[in-house]
């Protein structure tokens with residue numbers, strides 16, 4: 406073991422760890438090889454992978470499409486070339502498919518040339534696709550013209566004293582609500598909850614917008630007022646058609662009858678309900694196509710020294726993005742070609758090191774993340790190795806832009822473990838450690854009681870879920886730091902006593 410492993414605090418000794426069946430190599434030799442392994446990590450090689458995955462070959466890698474399969478084949482081919490093992494039954498239909506876990510899904514697409522018009526006597530505005538609005542990606546087809554009613558944060562929860570729909574009839578109206586919630590509303594609320602409330606109240610469609618007052622988290626991540634790609638993710642029901650509109654467009658709608666969106670949001674944030682008719686009509690028109698498809702996770706493995714009894718460490722990154730929607734390409738360079746490139750580079754570095762870890766390392770390239778963590782939930786339902794022996798899951802997502810530091814979210818492990826890996830990677834001043842990071846493929850693992858570490862580049866991500874998330878915005882030095890850190894962390898966790 407290396408020096409840094411000897412000072413691992415007792416509190417994160419992992420319960421049930423098996424005794425090695427093979428003696429580790431000479432510690433000095435191992436330490437030297439590992440230093441070389443870290444030094445060999447290349448940001449420019451990862452940038453090439455990001456450019457390839459977010460380029461025209463893969464069309465935005467939408468879950469369930471042929472682009473999902475082709476990007477999965479690329480990752481499987483790389484895993485095989487690196488010498489990882491295929492943990493699945495090799496008797497399946499073709500060699501590369503034995504690296505894949507598959508599941509039927511619906512691949513939905515908004516067809517090109519949707520339209521959103523706003524009619525306020527005597528003016529009419531044609532909203533600009535992308536800049537002013539984006540249809541919600543699992544919206545059904547729609548052709549509706551109806552008055553817009555503003556309904557605050559869109560919360561219908563009278564039992565907790567919050568009902569933005571109180572005293573309103575929104576049947577056959579288009580409701581407009583803000584994203585997020587007032588601080589006083591303690592319960593969690595999702596987009597799916599708000600969509601369901603609007604549907605149950607009989608609305609014809611919805612619009613949603615980010616308010617001008619951002620939460621601390623939104624400020625930290627550089628969330629702008631621009632519309633982003635989004636799924637409603639309703640449970641089985643046919644969702645209401647909806648669009649995310651820009652903060653500027655929402656301001657304009659409220660200004661038609663001299664409401665200030667800023668003042669209204671200030672009142673809402675003091676838990677004072679504000680709902681009213683805006684005097685503006687919305688005309689929404691688009692076609693949506695829902696097609697059956699297949700989701701593909703790709704899984705490769707470095708078997709641990711403890712062979713059959715080894716504990717397991719999972720490193721994952723989602724590969725899927727939104728594909729082509731409403732005629733716009735969502736390349737998903739930062740989200741998450743960057744994490745996929747890091748996953749491949751970590752696999753390359755660890756296999757090139759020639760070192761055998763104590764624990765088995767399982768590499769998973771997930772699909773279905775953007776549609777609601779479908780690929781990671783699939784793995785948790787059908788784990789390839791026992792979950793009871795899976796000691797931690799490391800998730801890399803959005804690792805290509807930002808301010809150069811890494812945000813590391815830790816659950817189920819002492820934060821010191823995350824800090825120690827940074828010291829070993831030469832990045833002691835380069836990380837900020839937090840607790841649970843909201844959202845991502847680590848969430849189902851955390852729910853299953855497995856420790857998780859989420860690695861994300863810190864600072865603003867201004868192209869988040871937008872067509873501008875392209876490879877030319879990606880910084881190879883940030884990819885390099887993410888890969889160095891992740892390699893050090895995984896090696897540390899894979900060899901902890």
Ligand SMILES: [Zn+2]
Nearest residue numbers: 740741775870
């Ligand atoms: Zn995303």
